[in-house]
Each structure stands twice: as structure tokens, then as C-alpha cells.
Amino acid sequence: MLEFRTQGFNGYGVKYSPFFDSRIAVAASANFGLVGNGRLYILGLTPNGVVAEKWFDTQDSLFDTTWSESHENQILAACGDGSIKLFDITLAEPFPIRAWSEHAREVFSVHWNLVTKDTFLSSSWDGCIKIWNPSVDASLATLPTHSCTYSAQFSPHSPSMLSCVSSDSQLRVFDLRTPASASNHLTMSVPIHTPPRAKPGMAPGMGIAPSEALTHDWNKYRPELVACAGVDRTIRSFDLRMPSAGPVAVLSGHDYAVRKISWSPHLSDVLLSASYDMTCRVWTDGSAVGVPGKEGQMGDPMCFGGGREMGKMGRHTEFVTGVDWCLFGAEGWCASCGWDERVLVWDVRAIMGP
Template identity: 35%
Template structure:
């Protein structure tokens, strides 16, 4: 039997991104903006889930909208957000006074932040409307390099979970790029969609597989060893796909959320890849994440001022086994 859906309401704050802690199964963070991110301030909500619901653990305000959030991989109290004023904020849940550091080198909105996962390094990557991706050392609070190449807004930057110093970016120029930080250049450029790409994510079990989601309403799964055509194209959304995320428990399963108010679950290895569709929001769904600790538990956030935690029936029916 599927668990009961839990809901947290963030009055006058519209959800842009949500992520569950890599340390605690019950802790999550949501980056939000006032006035749909067009104007006003932003709030970072740090939340705790229990068997009966979701409670507020801590909230942090910033003077511009917050568009993305990432947890530290080596300190359970630390998070990083990206803001509309071009800055990144480093927060400590044990320190309610404000950000530990503010990193400001981007000249336009920071739309994506991600903390490296390989444990070999401690790095944050950010993507911005200024067409650059920047790699930061959060412990020394400085930018290590600025990477240029995209000809449009960078909407998504995600570290490889397998290869140190390697991240992917998705852009309004319709390309997916894979970057080598040491070389300071993109080693792969994939013309992935004939539309703006708003999100990308790496497969957790295969270092060569990436998924992209775009304004053309399609998801495309790519094998970086042969990029002439996608491994799979997933169709079903009726508006732009805002975020995509691979399951940490099953190699070919992924989630997508969209401006069509839905969250969809897919298994790209199947002839009929759409596993299920949930329409439990009344506005754009902008953030989605899988719980690393609880198989098939999902969290999402939307412009309807809610965060929801649940186990989709279509995933609950799957075996939990990993490849």
C-alpha cells in the first residue's frame, strides 16, 4: 500500500527546486521565490518529514528569488542556493543568522547549483543566465574557473556521479555539453533538442547515460558513446519539462516534472515507457527529487506554494533491486 501524501505549504513563496538530504532520510530543502520569481525576495525552507507530515525546521530569507538548492556532500548542515541577483549563498542550518558566505561573480540569474558527488573533491558548479558555468571551492569561498561555450542561458549544471571533475550542462541554445574542469573546456557537445533544454541528469549506474528535458515537451536519453541519436525519446508532457531526475534505485527509471502541472515516471527500457502520471499540483511543477534512503519515495515542489512527499503507486509496484 502506498504511503499517504504529505504536504507543506509555503505561503506567498513559489517552489523552484527541492532536494532531500544525502545524510538524513527525513530532511529536505526547498528553494522558493516571491511573485513567481519575477520580482521580490526568496526563501530557503529546510523541512523535516515524519510519519504524519512535514514540519518547518528552519527558513532563510534572501533579497532576491532563489532558483536552485544543493546539499553539501560532506557536512550535513550546509546547503548552497543560487539567486536571481547572480549570487550563490552558503547556508548552515545550525547558524540561523544568515549565509556563511555569499559568492558573487555571475552577472545574471543563477539558475542551477550542484555539489560534487564523487567524494574525491569538494566543488560546487553553477549555471547562469549570463551563459557561463562556474566551478567553486565552497570551503575557500572562491571561484576556481569560469567556463564559456554555450550561446544561451544555462538552465542546468549537474556533476557526474562517476567521474571527478566532470559535469553536464543544458542550455537555451539547444545543446547538452559535458565539461572537463581540469581542461577548462567542453569535451562533448550534443545538439540534443531543437528547443531550449531546461534540465539534464546523469544515470546513477552508467557513466555514459544522460537524460535531457526540453521546451519541446520531450525527454531524450543519450549514450555519450554514440550521440547521433538518442537511446530513447519519451513523449507525453504537453508543456515544457522543467526538471528531470534519474532514480537512485533502478537504472532505467526516471522522473520528470513540467509546466503542464504533472509529474511523470518513466522506464526508458520498456516499449511503453510511461509508468504513471500524477497531477496533484495546480501550477507549474518546477522541482522533483528521489529520496536516496527510502526506495521510490519522491518529493516535488510547484508554483502553487506546496511541497509534496509521496510514493507513486507506479513505482511502489516495481522491485527495489538495483542493477
């Protein structure tokens, strides 16, 4: 396990470069993001450990970051003052090359379009998502959610589909190909706390009081599958072909809110989670039936759909707020960051049980 200390800054988001397996970005904030400056770290993995290749200071907190999918040296940062900043890490001057300031409150997530690679989105506490082109000064579209929106993403399978989760416990899906009209491209709104479908011989599940949804992620191999998690400590996955049926898998085990989840880029049934309980956990959703050693199990009665926890990493000493997989090499390396001012680079396979 490798470690880097973000001295004086508490981590909020970590992201591997889509171009280099040895480069990681970390968005961090002073004073836990409550007040003060932010810092965007560009870290390199070297034979001598993790080193800071460059960093950019901002006047307000940073809550998220994402690499450009079209330019290997450009990266976005989501700022607490409502702005989005684009940096080029090859330039000597520590200033953004572009900035946008249309959001009225904190920008909490940014995400690049993985398919067309010419647009990105942002979501904010002001209750909207905005679509941007890095070469245009104003946003291309605004999608209202009317609720504090913590996480938004483009689908990795379609350039025009995107989703978000927010404080009203709804998973929303938008399709930019549809007429804007009164729906503002909204095609689906799924109540995250719908009880799961009853299995044969079981009574229907009881509903759960809605709570804030903090994070979600599209499955990289199954275009219809999206996982969500948040304050209620539970991860749920939904099949968008039948959203009214409720979650297809429910994974419980964290002791406090789940702050970040990420599906594996290598295995269709595996995802990582980061939580305020100071742990990262690896899960299977139970869909890998028939694969030797990976059959879904119902060992935990709180888990639904055959999923289960496969391992836990507890080396952080404060809230874990970010986690991301390495896209390259062996299927297991990842990075995590947290409020303990530490970035850890580790191998998921080392914590997985049999």
C-alpha cells in the same frame, strides 16, 4: 501523500538531504520569481506530517538549492541577483556563512561534486558555468557556454567531468583534466534535437526544430547515459560513447515544457519528470529487458527505444518545477514542488501501472 504549504512563496527546486531521509530543502520565490524576496525552507518529515524546521529569507528570488556532500548541515542557494549563498542550518542567525557574486545574471542551478565532495558548480543566464571551493573566495574556473545555461551537473561517476544544457539546445560535456586552451575544457557538444537512429525497416527520422533545454541528469548506474528535456515536452537520453548517433530513447507524453528530470537512485532504467502541465510522471527508458514485469514496450508510437510512461501524479494545481528522489529506504519515495505553493511527498509506486 504528505503536504507542506510554502505560503506566499512559489517553489522552484526541492532536494532531499544526502544524510537524512527525513530532511528536505525547498528553494522558493515570491511572485513566481519575477520580483521580490526568496526563501529557503528546511523541512522535516515527522509523525505529525511535514514541518518547517528553519527557513532563510533572501533579498532576491531563489531558483535552486543543493546540500553539501561533506557537511550535513550546510546548503547552497542559487539567487536571482547572481549570487550564491551558503547557509548552516544549525546557526541561530538567519544569514549565510559565505556568499559569492561573480555571475552577471540569475544563477539558475547549483550542484555539489558527488565524488570528491570538495567543490561545487553554478550555472547562470549569463552564459557560463563556474567551479567553486566553499573555502575559497573566488571561483576556481569559468566555463563559457555563450548561451543561457539552465542546468549544470557534475558527473556522479567522475570528479572532473560535468555537463550542462542551455537555451541553444546543446548538451555540453566538459572534462577538467583536459588542457584549457581555446576549448575551455569542452570535450563534447551534442545537438539535443538530432533525430533518433532509425530501427530496422524504418525510414530515418526527421529532425525537429531546436528549442530550449531546461533540465538534464546523469544516470546513476550507467556512466555513459545522460537524459535531457525542455520546452519541446520530450525527454531524450544520449549515450556519450556515440553522441553522433542521436538519442537512444525518446519519451513523449507531457503537454507542456518539462522543467525537471531525475534518474532514480535505485533503478537504472527509471526516471521522474516534472512539467508545466502540472504533472509529475515516472518513466522507464526500456533498458530493463529481461527483468520480469519491466520489459520495454512500444505501446506509445511517440516513444522511441522501448521506453514508456509508467504513471502520472496530478495533484499539483500549477507548474511543477522541482522533483527529487529520497536516497534511503524503499525505492520510490520522492518530493515535488511547484508554483501552487505546495511541497508534496509521495510514493512513486502508488501511481505506477502494472
